[in-house]
Every structure is written in structure tokens, then in C-alpha cells.
Amino acid sequence: xxxxxxxxxxxxxxxxxxxxxxxxxxxxxxxxxxxxxxxxxxxxxxxxxxxxxxxxxxxxxxxxxxxxxxxxxxxxxxxxxxxxxxxxxxxxxxxxxxxxxxxxxxxxxxxxxxxxxxxxxxxxxxxxxxxxxxxxxxxxxxxxxxxxxxxxxxxxxxxxxxxxxxxxxxxxxxxxxxxxxxxxxxxxxxxxxxxxxxxxxxxxxxxxxxxxxxxxxxxxxxxxxxxxxxxxxxxxxxxxx
Ligand SMILES: [Zn+2]
Ligand SMILES: [Zn+2]
Numbered sequence: 001x002x003x004x005x006x007x008x009x010x011x012x013x014x015x016x017x018x019x020x021x022x023x024x025x026x027x028x029x030x031x032x033x034x035x036x037x038x039x040x041x042x043x044x045x046x047x048x049x050x051x052x053x054x055x056x057x058x059x060x061x062x063x064x065x066x067x068x069x070x071x072x073x074x075x076x077x078x079x080x081x082x083x084x085x086x087x088x089x090x091x092x093x094x095x096x097x098x099x100x101x102x103x104x105x106x107x108x109x110x111x112x113x114x115x116x117x118x119x120x121x122x123x124x125x126x127x128x129x130x131x132x133x134x135x136x137x138x139x140x141x142x143x144x145x146x147x148x149x150x151x152x153x154x155x156x157x158x159x160x161x162x163x164x165x166x167x168x169x170x171x172x173x174x175x176x177x178x179x180x181x182x183x184x185x186x187x188x189x190x191x192x193x194x195x196x197x198x199x200x201x202x203x204x205x206x207x208x209x210x211x212x213x214x215x216x217x218x219x220x221x222x223x224x225x226x227x228x229x230x231x232x233x234x235x236x237x238x239x240x241x
Pocket of ligand 2: 019021071073074177216217
């Protein structure tokens with residue numbers, strides 16, 4: 001686990017045949033009010049939590065898991081984390097929280113073929129991701145957590161309830177799988193994905209002043225060039241409709 005800046009820590013995903021999302025830890029350790037952003041792939045729960053030891057983080061200080069979205073590579077080990085730390089709350093955007101509470105896991109797997117593959121590979125069963133969501137996030141909220149402010153920006157397109165978290169003080173953006181380094185964007189062919197919505201979401205993110213980009217996969221970028229998200233959008237715009 002590495003410190004990106006004060007109050008923002010990074011545990012790199014360990015991809016297998018299926019990718020494993022990065023995990024970010026948010027909050028000043030002195031606040032004893034820390035948040036995990038995204039959990040990771042099935043089977044990774046214990047190793048993700050072990051990575052916290054490097055920072056000297058007490059598990060008791062982790063208060064919640066905030067999901068950028070609920071694809072399997074992000075939510076896969078949430079249940080393992082909940083089993084190890086039963087007190088943590090789960091915060092998810094309303095549009096993905098409500099289906100999950102009702103046992104609708106189509107967003108988790110994205111497509112039926114992938115679902116059958118994962119069920120056989122990981123022994124997953126229908127209902128494994130049904131859970132009670134403690135807080136349903138909405139666009140425009142500001143989360144005052146761990147001595148920091150994070151704005152919730154609803155950025156549908158890659159999935160219907162994707163959110164980005166934005167910290168204006170540090171100009172830090174955690175966009176989930178909406179935009180990555182190297183002018184890449186999230187796929188938009190899975191359950192309830194929407195290319196036109198993704199275009200609008202990228203437009204919204206392009207309005208933010210971002211210096212540190214912390215995506216769900218691949219490289220993280222400090223010193224992001226000005227206009228990076230607009231430039232990315234320009235490269236993809238003709239595909240997004
Ligand atoms: Zn995703
Ligand atoms: Zn992902």
C-alpha cells in the first residue's frame with residue numbers, strides 16, 4: 001500500500017484472468033474515520049486488508065466501503081471484507097443499490113455468459129451479492145469523511161450507477177471505470193451501460209480541475225495534463241451514441 005497524498009492511499013489491483021480493481025483508502029489516519037473505495041475481485045478480501053497493515057491502519061478505523069460501481073472486479077470481495085469487519089457500512093449509488101437489495105445481480109456480472117463463467121470458476125451462486133446498502137448515494141452530495149471533502153458525481157454510462165469521487169482541495173478524481181490513464185475509457189456494452197450517457201458523464205468530469213487521476217485499473221496519474229479528460233472525450237466521441 002502506498003501513500004498518494006496525505007489522506008489518500010492506494011492498494012494496486014492484482015489481476016488474474018479477470019481483472020481486480022484498485023482499492024483506495026481515504027481519510028487522515030488521525031481522524032480514525034477511514035473509507036475503502038471499492039473492494040476488489042472475489043478471493044482478494046484478506047490480502048487487501050493485509051495491505052492496510054503497512055500503513056499502521058487499525059481495522060477498527062475503517063468505517064465504510066464506498067463503491068464506485070458494482071461490477072464483479074470491484075464488489076467481488078466485499079462479502080469477505082464484511083465478514084472480517086462486520087461493522088463497516090456499504091455506500092453505493094441508488095441506481096445500483098436498489099437492484100442489489102432486491103437480488104438483481106445483472107450489473108455485477110454485466111452479461112450472462114460472464115455470469116456462468118464466474119459461477120463455475122469461483123463457485124458463486126445467485127444471491128451472493130444481495131446485500132443491504134447502508135447509504136444510497138446521490139449526485140451532488142458532499143461526503144465529509146476522514147477530515148476531507150469528497151463530492152459525489154453520478155457518471156452513468158459504464159454502468160448505470162457509476163460514481164466519481166472528487167476532492168476539490170487536492171484536485172483528486174476517483175472515476176471508477178469511467179476514464180483511465182492513456183486516453184482509455186470504460187467499456188459500454190454491459191448490462192445497463194449506455195454510450196451516450198458515458199459521453200455526458202465524460203463532459204461533466206472534463207469540467208473539473210483534476211491533477212491526480214485515480215482510476216479503477218491500470219496506471220494512476222499525478223500531474224495530469226490540463227484538458228486530459230476533454231482530450232480523451234474527443235478521441236472517443238464518435239463511438240459514444
Ligand atoms: Zn466496471
Ligand atoms: Zn473495473
